[in-house]
Structure formats: C-alpha cells, structure tokens
Amino acid sequence: MERTLSLIKPDGVAKNIIGEVIKRFETAGIKVVAMKKLHLSQKQAEGFYAVHKERPFFKSLTEFMTSGPIVAMVLEGEDVIAKNRKLMGATNFKNAEEGTIRRDYATDIEKNVVHGSDAPETAAFEIAYFFSMMEIVG
C-alpha cells in the first residue's frame, strides 16, 4: 500500500468540481484516508512549492495557490502515486490524455485543477506538510 498527497487547487474548488475529482479517485479504487479544506498563506504556499523556487513561474504559482481555498487529501492504494498522476494528466492540459482531470477541466498550464506528489519522497514530505498522523485514518 502506498500513499500520496492530492490537492484540488483554487481553480478546481472555484469550479465546484470537488466531488467530480473525488469520484474519479474512488472509481479507480483509490481510498481517501484524510481530507481538509484550507486557504494557504503566501508563506505556506512558498514552503510547499520550495522545489520550484528558482523557476520563473514561482511567484505566479504561489500567488495562484493562495488565491482561494484548496482541498488537501491523502490518497491510499496500490501504486497510488503513479495512478493519481495518470488520472491527473500532463501538467499542460493541452498535452494531457483524453479523459484525464486536467484535459477535462484545466484552462491554463498553471491553473491545472489538481496537484499530486510525484515520488515516494515528495509524497512523504507533502503529506506531513498538511496532515498529522492522527488525521490520517486508513
């Protein structure tokens, strides 16, 4: 069993598709083992995306991530990191496969509806960034 962090970004929450995103996870056999809605501060967004701090889009990305509430979830399942990335689709929705969340709902390379951890090490960091052990109920 593996765990990963999923975020529904401010554009996804604003589009009222929280349920639609969760339905796709559950349909794929993925379990939601923790969930909360929150509004990140600029500092919290910068800490979360620290790996991207040298990128030209860092300022815009962190401002977007603080522009409204998000939903954070811990997902659990076999090979869930890769499975979630597949359900999300490519970063740029224009390159995302048909039937993926980003292909169906993203409008912009930045405003791409969802985040998913990309490796076991980043998943461990990102889950701990949002949730304490007691908030994760497997």
Ligand code: ATP
């Ligand atoms: P995420 O980490 O959010 O799951 P990802 O792993 O597909 O997405 P990353 O390369 O980690 O993509 O980039 C993080 C986020 O930064 C992207 O999801 C997107 O919102 C934004 N981003 C990435 N590349 C660009 C770009 N060239 N211009 C603007 N924003 C970008």
Ligand code: MG
């Ligand atoms: Mg990433």
